[in-house]
Amino acid sequence: MSDIIQLLPDHVANQIAAGEVVQRPASVVKELLENSIDAGANTIKLIIKDAGKTLIQVIDNGKGMTVTDARLSFERHATSKIRSAEDLFSINTKGFRGEALASISAIAHVELKTKQDGDELGTLIKIEGSTVKHQDVTVTPKGTSLSVKNLFFNIPARRNFLKSNNVELRHIIDEFHRVALAHPNIAFVMYHNGSESFNLPTSNYRQRVVNIFGGKTNEKLVPVEEETEVLKISGFVGKPEFAKRTKNEQFFFVNDRFIKSAYLNHAINSAYEGLIKDGSYPSYFLNLTVDPKTIDINIHPTKTEIKFDDEHTLYAILRSAVKHSLGQFNIAPVLDFDRDNNLDTPYDYKNKGVSSPSVEVDRSFNPFQEETRTSKSTHIVASYKKEPAAQWESLYVGLESKGTKTERHFSEVEFESESENTSLFSEDKLVETTQTTYQLLNKYIISTIKSGMMILDQHRAHQRILYEGFLKHLTIKEAVSQQLLFPLTLEFSLSEMELLLQLKEDLEHTGFVFSAFKDNTISITGVPVNVPESEVSIILEQLISDVEQEVTDSNFSATDLLAKSMSKSLAIKTGQSLTKIEQEHLVNSLFACKEPSVSPTNRVTFITMSVDDFDKKFM
Structure with a gap:
């Protein structure tokens, strides 16, 4: 052979x-x-x-x-x-x-x-x-x-x-x-x-970060410096209030080599615990210097993953260093109208020494002298009541002469009949009894149907409603826009600006109006109807995040991606309370959609339970 x-x-x-x-x-x-x-x-x-x-x-x-x-x-x-x-x-x-x-x-x-x-x-x-x-x-x-x-x-x-x-x-x-x-x-x-x-150009590390990610990045950076026998840390982290919805500003460098480490990333996130909202990610640009003999960088073909000898120690040092820097440098003025200004320490007392409080005692006080104390108090009360009595009597002067006019005036007034009030009350009662929707845990909407009951996820249902609405506007290219009183200026990095330039035309079809694209900033003068001004930056950051995850290449067009991203950002969140009218409108709008049963991400929007299902539970 x-x-x-x-x-x-x-x-x-x-x-x-x-x-x-x-x-x-x-x-x-x-x-x-x-x-x-x-x-x-x-x-x-x-x-x-x-x-x-x-x-x-x-x-x-x-x-x-x-x-x-x-x-x-x-x-x-x-x-x-x-x-x-x-x-x-x-x-x-x-x-x-x-x-x-x-x-x-x-x-x-x-x-x-x-x-x-x-x-x-x-x-x-x-x-x-x-x-x-x-x-x-x-x-x-x-x-x-x-x-x-x-x-x-x-x-x-x-x-x-x-x-x-x-x-x-x-x-x-x-x-x-x-x-x-x-x-x-x-x-x-x-x-x-x-x-x-x-x-x-050649520069220091802070200038290099600013040159890449824009001029306003400088005010967002908090320096981190720590040196131990095991690890030396230098670089910057972002202030919590500037946390982004994307992870494109997270960089770890070990001995001047970029790496990805979910374990060390968790250390950063734990340092920010309680400082940033869920779904937001802190920015960090950290250089870690360790002994080359304590790491193995040949475990991945692209050398972006490194194995450390003692990861637990590095985790603890990194977490404490970031928390220390955030506490030391992240100082911002707080505007609190509920704060009592009397509790603030005046500047004149900044360097003033503390004096011991003095206590004054009336040594001649005798609690057993009741007669004297009672007579004094009686005299005070009597003198207090004498003058107000005369004042109250003056208020009733001339009241008898005005009485006839008042009676004559009220006799000409017509009152509503009680039958109308009774009818109005019964209608209110009827509205309450015909209620068909209920909200459970500010997450689900329960609605009665002929065969039983329907349970609807309010977040996914609203996503489907918004998605089909945005898709319609993008297709027919006729969207309604609401103008802003003052232009909204947002800043992005150069790579993010390129993405927004590519999506500019589609964004305009949804209702956005852009007045300028300059360097790292964009000016917005109009937004889609029902889009709050405070949500604009969140929508664009979410859109950038979705595009960077290469969703556009999964056999979907940029139009579909834009509609999905905006509907995800603007949909009603879990935990939001809805009125009865809003609940019913949500249910009716969902079943007016072409595909009411699934969200834009192909997840179930509602389930039904028949009477037979309930009967089986009680067997």
Whole structure:
């Protein structure tokens, strides 16, 4: 029987390895940016075309490579980061597997230009599908320029699995933010389709956060500093009043490497316990410095997950450090009209010493002297009552002369008959007896039907009603808007602004009126009918969160996503009390919908219980 196991060719092995390293264009961006950082560059440019599907180019001014290193860098397991197995436990660089360039060159057209300082000419290498097509000397500045064109050109199935350009661009921006935040000492510039998206100069960490997420972020930040033998923490957390409905401003960096950790994230949330509302998420930008020997960063292909030796200690230190910073720096003036100003300490008494209170005693007081005390009190009461009696008597002067006129006046007044009052009372009684809806626990509405009883979830039912209403407005593009007395100005990050620009037309069809889109701010002069002004920011944040979760690519249009997101934000919440008229209107509106039985997220809106079901319970 012939052998069936054989070694795979190198180009096939590289394509398989590319499945781990390169999942989407953002993966290429991450690998190339990290290589530039390891090369010692202090200025890095990222150029993107068509969300990375056509071109991804990274240009740096690092130390460059020799001719031999440039050719060897595209071989598998060729790296300058480690020399022995022991180096895996003390890694301070970014990439170290030596598979990044080999995997990228296996599935794309790659062009490398590199030159070291002091060399007159650099090296040019062109590779297509792991095959070197061209190698020559070239004129190029110091550093390295690596272009990745036509990603997944030889794996069309993988290319078809890529999302839309908007989604892929968001992933690229996320990776760009993570790398830029971890290295504020490096200048980063990003271009997309010829226009500059980000220009981040060298700065301190606070300025880097503000440059990425907008100028008003500065007032939201609370510094966190803590240093122990096990862990050093530095960075910022957001004030509780600025908590967002999205998680796009949560960043952990361990030894300048971005990580995801649900365990450490729980430590942050527990520090904010009682300070933020449910459904809101705090912002944090925290750098954790630990001994490289106490962590294992080789447990995940993308290196975004790390295993710590002692997670419990890190949890306790991180939680206490954040709580301490929130208590120390989160000081805001409180406007409380119910507070008694007399309880405030005057500024003049700030540095004044405390004196002991003195007690005065009437040593001549004798409680057994009843006669004297009674006579005094009787005299006081008598003198008190004498004068008011004369005043009361003056009020009745001339009352007899006015009596006849008063009687004559009231005799001309016609009173309503008692029969009408009786009829009105009976109608009220009739309304109470014909009540058909009841609210249970401010969550469910119970309504009687011919066969028994119907129990309706008020939140899901209202979602369905609003969803079909918004969908109708978006389809016919005729929505009613209510104008605001003063324009509402909201601030978002650059990536969030791009999302809102893409959804601007659909938002206008629902009733929003925008007056300006400038830098990081938008001005709103009109909102849909029945939408409170205070809910506008919540609606837009929820919409951004839904779009970032890639709901738009689940065979649903942006119009459907917008209608779902707005209905979820504006629907009646659990715990809200409804009047009898509101309950009946909700029930009637639900059954006027096309699909009353399910919510926009395909969850049941109501259940029914027949009389037979009740009878079975009593058997």
